[in-house]
Amino acid sequence: MSQAASIAPLRSSEPRTETTTQPAILLDRVNKWYGAMHVLRDVSISVGQKERVVVCGPSGSGKSTMIRCINRLESHQEGRIVVDGTELTDDTRALDTIRREVGMVFQSFNLFPHLTILENCTLAPIWVRKMPKAEAEELAMSYLRRVKIPEQAKKYPGQLSGGQQQRVAIARALCMKPKIMLFDEPTSALDPEMIKEVLDTMIGLAHDGMTMVCVTHEMGFARQVADRVVFMDRGEIVEAGPPNEVFENPQTERLKLFLSQILRGH
Amino acid sequence: MSHSTTRTTAALGEAAHDPVPAIAGIPAAPIAAERARPAAGPFAPVAWARANLFNGWLSTAVTLALIYFIARWAIGFFDWAVLHAVWSVPQTDAGPDPSACRDAKGVGACWAMIGDKYRFILFGRYAYEEQWRPAIVIALFIGLYAISAMRRFWRKELLLIWIVALTAIGVLMWGGVGGLAFVPQDSWGGLPITLILSTFGLAFAFPLAVVVALGRRSTELPAVRMLCVLYVELIRGVPLITLLFMASVMFPLFMPEGFNPDKLLRAQVAIILFAGAYLAEVVRGGLQALPKGQYEAADALGLSYWKKTGLIILPQALRLVIPPLVNTFIGFFKDTSLVLIIGIFDLLLAGKVAITDPVWQAYSTELYLVLAVVYFAFCYVMSRYSRGLEQEFRRTARR
Numbered sequence A: 001m002s003q004a005a006s007i008a009p010l011r012s013s014e015p016r017t018e019t020t021t022q023p024a025i026l027l028d029r030v031n032k033w034y035g036a037m038h039v040l041r042d043v044s045i046s047v048g049q050k051e052r053v054v055v056c057g058p059s060g061s062g063k064s065t066m067i068r069c070i071n072r073l074e075s076h077q078e079g080r081i082v083v084d085g086t087e088l089t090d091d092t093r094a095l096d097t098i099r100r101e102v103g104m105v106f107q108s109f110n111l112f113p114h115l116t117i118l119e120n121c122t123l124a125p126i127w128v129r130k131m132p133k134a135e136a137e138e139l140a141m142s143y144l145r146r147v148k149i150p151e152q153a154k155k156y157p158g159q160l161s162g163g164q165q166q167r168v169a170i171a172r173a174l175c176m177k178p179k180i181m182l183f184d185e186p187t188s189a190l191d192p193e194m195i196k197e198v199l200d201t202m203i204g205l206a207h208d209g210m211t212m213v214c215v216t217h218e219m220g221f222a223r224q225v226a227d228r229v230v231f232m233d234r235g236e237i238v239e240a241g242p243p244n245e246v247f248e249n250p251q252t253e254r255l256k257l258f259l260s261q262i263l264r265g266h
Numbered sequence B: 001m002s003h004s005t006t007r008t009t010a011a012l013g014e015a016a017h018d019p020v021p022a023i024a025g026i027p028a029a030p031i032a033a034e035r036a037r038p039a040a041g042p043f044a045p046v047a048w049a050r051a052n053l054f055n056g057w058l059s060t061a062v063t064l065a066l067i068y069f070i071a072r073w074a075i076g077f078f079d080w081a082v083l084h085a086v087w088s089v090p091q092t093d094a095g096p097d098p099s100a101c102r103d104a105k106g107v108g109a110c111w112a113m114i115g116d117k118y119r120f121i122l123f124g125r126y127a128y129e130e131q132w133r134p135a136i137v138i139a140l141f142i143g144l145y146a147i148s149a150m151r152r153f154w155r156k157e158l159l160l161i162w163i164v165a166l167t168a169i170g171v172l173m174w175g176g177v178g179g180l181a182f183v184p185q186d187s188w189g190g191l192p193i194t195l196i197l198s199t200f201g202l203a204f205a206f207p208l209a210v211v212v213a214l215g216r217r218s219t220e221l222p223a224v225r226m227l228c229v230l231y232v233e234l235i236r237g238v239p240l241i242t243l244l245f246m247a248s249v250m251f252p253l254f255m256p257e258g259f260n261p262d263k264l265l266r267a268q269v270a271i272i273l274f275a276g277a278y279l280a281e282v283v284r285g286g287l288q289a290l291p292k293g294q295y296e297a298a299d300a301l302g303l304s305y306w307k308k309t310g311l312i313i314l315p316q317a318l319r320l321v322i323p324p325l326v327n328t329f330i331g332f333f334k335d336t337s338l339v340l341i342i343g344i345f346d347l348l349l350a351g352k353v354a355i356t357d358p359v360w361q362a363y364s365t366e367l368y369l370v371l372a373v374v375y376f377a378f379c380y381v382m383s384r385y386s387r388g389l390e391q392e393f394r395r396t397a398r399r
């Protein structure tokens, strides 16, 4: 099913946990250009329900572009993207459905600085899900407790540390009760001592069975929670497979080079 | 999608919150005993003056020279405006007798002129016995500003208050209902005209500006965007005076016979269109200053365009542009005085006409000084208020 199979040597890249018939996310020969620049080249991948996929690759390889296509922050020009059975097209109704079901966490948190932490979390449930305010606040507090910062609810984002802000961003996305969570380098903007608190939150989420696609270079995290690691380079999926196989036994020069650079950097 | 700049924002503010992490293998250094911040010394004007005004002979000389000139001017002004001023003149059968003012000319101010003419300056040619009505209108306007300025009144009901107050203002000015005598619009004048033109002007221009600014950034509707660009560029490229002339002279030529909205309304529309174009550019600046991530986060949460705009984008963009926004407001408050060119009796024209009275012709300095004080009072309050607002927002939404 994976296009990567035709590029990289075949390996068991089929998701292990996929039990239901319908994949959570399906990308089928997706191509995208920025002007004349070809940034996604025939990207195909299928993410099963409850599967955790980690995406890695050098900077500029198209990782962000790919996961931003999944909730249509970017549109693709060729190929098909199907999320939870809904194909992404220009149809706004499909878009609304998908945005409700897919949560996203950004590298730069992107909390709303003019709203309190609690308001950040209740905004979408109230205005998109039409939830009553009291109920939304209760829900938000339960997620804030889960990311371990309920006591910050009345503060503004600017008063929190980076790690705390990123945990709020995760709680904010969870308040929409998404079926799928996308993470785009959630720890890259954090100081080293705060990376762990965010990763721990994400590990907790993975254990609860959330379908996750996560762009990160945190190898420890990938080994611990990923069902599959996808390596991208120059807009292509070059290799994909279980973390141990991909990390211990890279098949391509590009992945070997990348891994050596990552390891040197850490 | 530039990710590199965000690291600093994230890292900022960290140090203040989290204790220094212990690094494995390195024993934690003994932490110095906590010390209270040294108390700031008492404010010492002498030390401040010495450091800032008298450091070196050149600085001292400049300071002394400036003190000398300022003091001389201030004393001279005080003599003229207070000590030797004529506060009132005797009334005769033939009207006020300005001989006291004539004697004091050049030495003391003639405030008696203001005392004699203040009702004309404030209310223009509005029917004399009915002038309590524009007086209440002025009070209503000021009350409206005061209520709108208080953040605890910032809710939906405020819109209702505005509608009620503006209706009441219309009824008071025109009359013709509830036993109030009808006063035609062309005999309105003075401060109410200035307040009407600027309040209605900004109240309508501001929403117009927001819509135009949003339209100008629309990527989905190129026709709307072009229309907005055209509007802004056309209006901005023409002096306000030209627009006012067009509104008062040319506009009626193109209108069908019998349809002739009054001059004030036409001037009002011209001012709204003009202010709208300028404010739109200010608002657009705020929209552009917002990081792209804010739009993306709102999109990712599934907010529709209007909810995203109303709940996330505009509240932040408008806060960012409070200073230039208020700057434009102040500019337009004063620019309403240009309507005197097409013969509308605003505060300035009412003043000018007041001193065409042969008795007071010689005392224009006093008149313009008083008008300047009135304009200054409104503009200064606006400016102070915007500074307060800015500080308050900065306190709550620290980035």
Ligand SMILES: Nc1ncnc2c1ncn2[C@@H]1O[C@H](COP(=O)(O)OP(=O)(O)O)[C@@H](O)[C@H]1O
Pocket: A034, A039, A057, A058, A059, A060, A061, A062, A063, A064, A065, A066, B001
């Ligand atoms: N909005 C954009 N306009 C033009 N080029 C872009 C834009 N966003 C990303 N790119 C380019 O697309 C390529 C892939 O970028 P990206 O997906 O951000 O890579 P990654 O996340 O793997 O670092 C890069 O070469 C980048 O310069």
Ligand SMILES: [Mg+2]
Pocket: A063, A064, A065, A184, A185, B003
């Ligand atoms: Mg990226």
